[in-house]
Amino acid sequence: MTRKFALLVGDGLTKDFVGNSFNTSRPFHNFDNNMVGSYYKFFMPNVKDIHDEILDLVTKHNLKNEFDAIEMFSEINKGDTRKECQLRRYLALSYSSFQRELDKQSKANWRWFNWIKTNKANLTFAISFNYDLLLETTLKECKIDNYRTGSNEKHVGVPIFKPHGSIDFDIQQPQYKNVMDQLTLSPWLWKNYFSLNQVNSMIQAIPSTHWLLPRLEADIIPPSQVNYQRHLDWVDKGFTIYNNMASEITDLIIIGHSYSVCDREEVDHFLERLAPVTKVHIVNPNISEDLTDKLESLNLEYMVITDFITMPE
Structure with missing residues (x-):
């Protein structure tokens, strides 16, 4: 057979x-890699409050695992559409930054x-x-x-x-002629939130040129969460x-x-x-x-x- x-x-x-080049469980600390952290400047201003709240939980509860802090954050902010959506965007963008460096490894x-x-x-x-x-x-x-x-x-x-x-999943969006077209829409995207992956349609795989731009809906389940999609x-x-x-x-x-x-x-x-x-x-x-x-x-x-x-x- x-x-x-x-x-x-x-x-x-x-x-x-x-190996020891990255810590895959620490997205809120640039995966312990300065090269990954260099990409965070493209999105951090829009999710700084999410970043800071997670790190406050890590410090306050002396957590070794950032995924535990994410679980606590999700429970504390249950029902908060903006924070829930922004957390998923943060994860999509931070792991996209990680992927940039991952692609350089043989x-x-x-x-x-x-x-x-x-x-x-x-x-x-x-x-x-x-x-x-x-x-x-x-x-x-x-x-x-x-x-x-x-x-x-x-x-x-x-x-x-x-x-x-x-990291490269998003709901169907208009076909942009170039990155500049989407850059002009980024402020609008950051101000619109979808709760718990509520848009039900085929997903599109976005090109690598768009990885550091906000997803309209980041189809991602945060760590330690049951699959609500x-x-x-x-x-x-x-x-x-x-x-x-x-x-x-x-x-x-x-x-x-x-x-x-x-x-x-x-x-x-x-x-x-x-x-x-x-x-x-x-x-x-x-x-x-x-x-x-x-x-x-x-x-x-x-x-x-x-x-x-x-x-x-």
């Missing part, structure tokens, strides 16, 4: 690539680049919980055609489903495509996903639709017992790889 594998990736994939000696390149003929589906585009650029450099489900991209190649959004058509389309392909998957490779409580319902959806003969490979230095318990309850065979060096076979 021909092997058909799917990828499910979390932040651990990006951490494995960047993948030539990265173990996952070489593994995917070797096994590219067998890749059938990919799921990414990351905002960044590392998975997409890796597939592109491996010469694997791909597209994001629910987007306006040409549907050719491997489908990539990003249920929590992406699950009902949107473009998200539902990703689940539907997966459902139609799941029974053919022989290997699901979970890379660097923590199986956190807020993501669990979605991850369980993917696991529960696998064929009984599918083998699950968990690549993570910190294995969740809840995840292995779930796999055992489904009678799915699994292999645990904790060193991030041993590659799935």
Whole structure:
């Protein structure tokens, strides 16, 4: 039987690539990288109050994890349309700044680049919980055609489903002739807010030239939040495509996903639709017992790889 594998990736994939050069969990501290911080000047004046409030929570509660501060911020400001929208824009723009530097890093000696390149003929589906585009650029450099489900991209190649959004997702907007056209609209965009990703339509992938400009609606789920955009058509389309392909998957490779409580319902959806003969490979230095318990309850065979060096076979 021909092997058909799917990828499910979390932040651990990006951490494995960047090593100590960036801290992927600190968007409010420029990811601990001065080069990333150099891009913040383009958007910071418009979201400074969000930035300052998050950092105040970090200091006041002595938090080591900025994602915890984001969770607290979201709870405190529940119902505040402006702050909720601006937080998502901040995340889209900060991770876009991170992506600018990420794109400068060579993948030539990265173990996952070489593994995917070797096994590219067998890749059938990919799921990414990351905002960044590392998975997409890796597939592109491996010469694997791909597209994001629910987007306006040409549907050719491997489908990539990003249920929590992406730095380059936005709702459909007029086609601008050039960046200057959109720059003139930026003040208007910053003053208009959409609550909880309420516009339900196909998403468009914006070009890299627009990454540091405000999204009309940043289709992003903040860290530690349950997916409140699950009902949107473009998200539902990703689940539907997966459902139609799941029974053919022989290997699901979970890379660097923590199986956190807020993501669990979605991850369980993917696991529960696998064929009984599918083998699950968990690549993570910190294995969740809840995840292995779930796999055992489904009678799915699994292999645990904790060193991030041993590659799935």
